[in-house]
Amino acid sequence: MVKVWKAKHTSVQIIDAASLTITTTETLDTAFSNASAEDIVCHAKNITVTEPEGDVDKIDLLGTSGNFQCAEKDEKPFGLASISGTLVFHEDENIEVHAFGSGTSVSGGYKRYQPADITNRQDVAMLVRVEDSALTKEVMFALDNAKMTRVGDIRISGPDGHWEQDFMVKCLPRDFYWEVRD
Numbered sequence: 001m002v003k004v005w006k007a008k009h010t011s012v013q014i015i016d017a018a019s020l021t022i023t024t025t026e027t028l029d030t031a032f033s034n035a036s037a038e039d040i041v042c043h044a045k046n047i048t049v050t051e052p053e054g055d056v057d058k059i060d061l062l063g064t065s066g067n068f069q070c071a072e073k074d075e076k077p078f079g080l081a082s083i084s085g086t087l088v089f090h091e092d093e094n095i096e097v098h099a100f101g102s103g104t105s106v107s108g109g110y111k112r113y114q115p116a117d118i119t120n121r122q123d124v125a126m127l128v129r130v131e132d133s134a135l136t137k138e139v140m141f142a143l144d145n146a147k148m149t150r151v152g153d154i155r156i157s158g159p160d161g162h163w164e165q166d167f168m169v170k171c172l173p174r175d176f177y178w179e180v181r182d
Helices: 028-034 096-100
Strands: 010-016 040-050 056-065 068-075 081-089 104-106 110-112 124-131 138-157 162-171 176-180
Touching: 028 124, 028 138, 040 124, 081 138, 096 138
Parallel strands: none
Antiparallel strands: 010 040, 010 124, 040 081, 056 068, 081 162, 104 110, 124 138, 138 162, 138 176
């Protein structure tokens, strides 16, 4: 039987990676809740999790072994892990601070962000948590020490006027975690 996951049971949490410590003694969601950072917690849709891929090429060699041509495998390094999708915000949260740095204060209590300000760009950690309606099954994906590489279209969608924004976050293979509740 196929397990059906409901989109309404998916949440995304984004925090400053410097405040996160992932250990083997606690679950990913506990580690994120223990982090001492201001975070963004929102719902998401169209989430795509891309695990690191470690490709293998074939190197053909001279001669045969039995009835087969001699060959070896050339293992390539694993690529980047990524999570992309659309965040649905509850209020005035923004992800620019995670993508473009701390911003510049301007008069009137505003912050101004510019994509080219890479000197203030911080590492982020992202947790995608999916539960079933009975709250008995759970899958979590986490990226640590990641960079927000895309902050896409900002839309006010639907009749309720909620705010949506596309994103992409990437990290090294060693900072990608996938956790399943048994």
